[in-house]
Amino acid sequence: MSGILDSVNQRTQLVGQNRLELLLFKLSSRQRFGINVFKVREVLQCPELTSIPKLNPYVRGVAHIRGQTISVIDLSMATGDEPIENLQTAFIIIAEYNRSVQGFLVSSVERIINTNWDAILPPPKGTGKASYLTAVTEVEDELIEILDVEKILNEISPLNTEVSSEITDNINVGDNTEKLIFIADDSSVARNQVKKALSTLGMKMELAKNGLEALERLKEIAAETGDVTDTVGLLVSDIEMPEMDGYTLTAEIKNTPELKKLKVVLHTSLSGVFNQAMVTKVGADDFIAKFHPDELTAAVQKWLLKTPDIIE
The missing domain is CATH 2.40.50.180 (CheA-289, Domain 4)
Incomplete structure (x- = not known):
């Protein structure tokens, strides 16, 4: 053994x-x-x-x-x-x-x-x-x-999902107030933890139980406008998920014209030095280790304020 x-x-x-x-x-x-x-x-x-x-x-x-x-x-x-x-x-x-x-x-x-x-x-x-x-x-x-x-x-040992006043007192999502945050995670507990923490941003949220479900739904949303970022401000995705993992989901998003401008934050309990290399390889915008509500909320807010990349 x-x-x-x-x-x-x-x-x-x-x-x-x-x-x-x-x-x-x-x-x-x-x-x-x-x-x-x-x-x-x-x-x-x-x-x-x-x-x-x-x-x-x-x-x-x-x-x-x-x-x-x-x-x-x-x-x-x-x-x-x-x-x-x-x-x-x-x-x-x-x-x-x-x-x-x-x-x-x-x-x-x-x-x-x-x-x-x-x-x-x-x-x-x-x-x-x-x-x-x-x-x-x-x-x-x-x-x-x-x-x-x-x-x-x-x-x-329940995790604290409360966001500190230091973060909530300085909430700013720019022009994204009418957009939604998309959350993909196979754990119902983790989905609800993320949803509760990010509710402080005052934005709508949509949840998916795995990467394949998230990808199919994002394509449906994009079909309505031609670009998913017209409706979705950002994706927060777990890595370990049934049917399609978060790395593959991210790669699919970045290789799909109507999805590729979407900011992706990978949020996972996986650890190890290989993670940062994979974040870069698949084109994810950030990697946040589970679970710290302040760090997650601050990171999401930061990427919401980033100007979408101009990709030809």
């Missing part, structure tokens, strides 16, 4: 090609789950956990790993299932989300699979608002479930 992520740096070539790799794992049942390898720092056998009073019940304890104290969340309990019982045979997936590092307790870790984002599909209809799924895919005739980790983390 120690070598499962040894070649992670070589996997950066998949980014921007609508491809990803998933680390497969199990919780308390036979069902397999997947997590994007780029979220994962390390996989290790569950070490001794230290209990701390008044922790959230889904947090089984803290682990001291490489000089850092990390909270260990039982993903089985957090999704409404039975707790993982045998910690001696369990594993911890050390992952980074929303500028913080967490440990996810799982019963077993299996292998890494290579797939396409267009093979990652939204959850089946009827799963309901209580579902913790953000996507599903099929591997060797078996359904692999991808958890909405942002929803889980927000239930354990």
Whole structure:
């Protein structure tokens, strides 16, 4: 298991090609789950956990790993299932989300699979608002479930979505007051966080659940006027989304005449030095790490005030 992520740096070539790799794992049942390898720092056998009073019940304890104290969340309990019982045979997936590092307790870790984002599909209809799924895919005739980790983390430790008075007292969107901000994110929690933060700008907003849905809708809007920027002031997009990722979405926008003047801000919990290179490669205008309401609002306001590029 120690070598499962040894070649992670070589996997950066998949980014921007609508491809990803998933680390497969199990919780308390036979069902397999997947997590994007780029979220994962390390996989290790569950070490001794230290209990701390008044922790959230889904947090089984803290682990001291490489000089850092990390909270260990039982993903089985957090999704409404039975707790993982045998910690001696369990594993911890050390992952980074929303500028913080967490440990996810799982019963077993299996292998890494290579797939396409267009093979990652939204959850089946009827799963309901209580579902913790953000996507599903099929591997060797078996359904692999991808958890909405942002929803889980927000239930354990809700993020602040309030924008400070320092930002709200100086709101200025120029001539964009009648335009809308378009938001694309597969996590319902993340979409609502972005929407709430950006509501301080006083602009209309439209939301999409993935990159393909966003692209199709933006083309519909552009068809009405010939240029999407007549209606849309800016796009804020996640990177990891079913059917079409944010990098591919951005590249499609910049290569489509009626869309290419649209400013694109990528807003994601992915981290790593490869991100800035990919932002440049696909033509995105900015990259903001999730989730800081002041930084996001300030960045959106800045790009709304930028004069659209004149592109022949």
